Amino acid sequence: MKITSKLIASAVLSVFASTATAETELTVYTAVEAEDLARYAEAFNEVHPDITINWVRDSTGIITAKLLAERDNPQADVVWGLAATSLLLLKSEGMLEPYAPAGVEELDPKFVDKGDTPSWVGMDAWVAAVCYNTVEAEKEGLTPPTSWKDLTDPQYAGHLIMPNPNSSGTGFLDVSSWLQMFGEEGGWEYMDALHSNIARYTHSGSKPCKLAAAGEIPIGISFAFRGAKSKAAGAPLEIVVPSEGVGWDMEATAIVAGTDDLEAAQKLVDFSVTRGAMEMYNSGYAVVAMPGVAKPVEHFPEGLLDAMIENDFEFAANNRAAILKEWQSRYDGKSEPKN
CATH class of the missing domain: 3.40.190.10 (Periplasmic binding protein-like II)
Structure with a gap:
């Protein structure tokens, strides 16, 4: 069952909310550099302390292959920071839940999926x-x-x-x-x-x-x-x-179709396109999805x-x-x- 995968400590790097009252857990597959995950979770938990993020982190190809292998029994709720080329493939397989996050209109259009309701939204390049x-x-x-x-x-x-x-x-x-x-x-x-x-x-x-x-x-x-x-x-x-x-390529975020925690997943995707999130991406990337946010990166x-x-x-x-x-x-x- 899906809940079992969330308890496999060897596969999951967990960043828990600072409060003991966390009510919802999201399994989030990511290819983001491991040292950045804690600060993303901390910033999200400042707004949503009742949602715990359990990160499953690996390189892009491994995460993409893992998602495809789990096509008929999805284990992830959200994909955060995976290559847009991978998300286009997942979309073609019907594996993503279309969702237009709050504030998506503020993003550069080339960082947003072209569907009537986008299946993924970009973060940075x-x-x-x-x-x-x-x-x-x-x-x-x-x-x-x-x-x-x-x-x-x-x-x-x-x-x-x-x-x-x-x-x-x-x-x-x-x-x-x-x-x-x-x-x-x-x-x-x-x-x-x-x-x-x-x-x-x-x-x-x-x-x-x-x-x-x-x-x-x-x-x-x-x-x-x-x-x-x-x-x-x-x-x-x-x-x-x-x-x-x-x-x-772009790092992008999407909701996995069939998630049991759709509302919480939508909140995380909403957060992923906020100005505050974009400013955090800019500490690692010179190009981000929201125009006017990026500052020069040293060297x-x-x-x-x-x-x-x-x-x-x-x-x-x-x-x-x-x-x-x-x-x-x-x-x-x-x-x-x-x-």
Whole structure:
């Protein structure tokens, strides 16, 4: 039964309301960075102390696969902070409960599902970038890349890490954007060449940049905010914006169809689009769904927003399974073991 899943402590990171009178529990699946979850729950509980959030956190690909596997017996009430491409897929499977949250009209329209009643609403956007450790690169005699195609240069062999798109939303936006920028044939040819230089594929989108920041690898394909955050902490990183353009995706929120706690779920989605929530997202992302809220993020690379491609989310969602199957058949041999 659904209530059983909420008691499996090994799978759930729980952030309890500060009051002992909590009446409702919501199981919320998320791919948001783990260190941010407590502050989101705390802010929500200031308004709704009677609702406890039980977070189930993993990478985008794992959460998406988990939701699809539970299609006939949903375990989550809300999906918070999952890639919009994943939510489009879930919508096509009839797995989302349409809901127009209070204040949705204040959001940039491109962050809102196009249905008559939206099935999901966006929170923020994350953007691909390359994290380049200047100290480690100098030790290896490397020169800084300026483009995606530069990364296929033999000088980078064994010095490059990127996320596995089957488990990482960042990895998937990279792959889908390369297929859009270079065409299907050219995209796979590019990834074949890139694969020759890859040391390994991680199951986290932030890990390649974290590893580069720690000096464990000179170059990590990751996302821009992770690089900015590591650079602000003192890591010797340059954040490279490839000249061909960069892929991106949105974090978004939706209600899972069939939830037993619809009213509480709606309150959480209402909170997700408030100005206060947007200000919290801006501490981690330079682009948020509500215009006029975002403030500059320290060390965020210049020109990145202009480099964002015209992302075809429908292409990415509709072809997700085929793209991932093809990628796995070609490159999965260099993936890290899954936890």
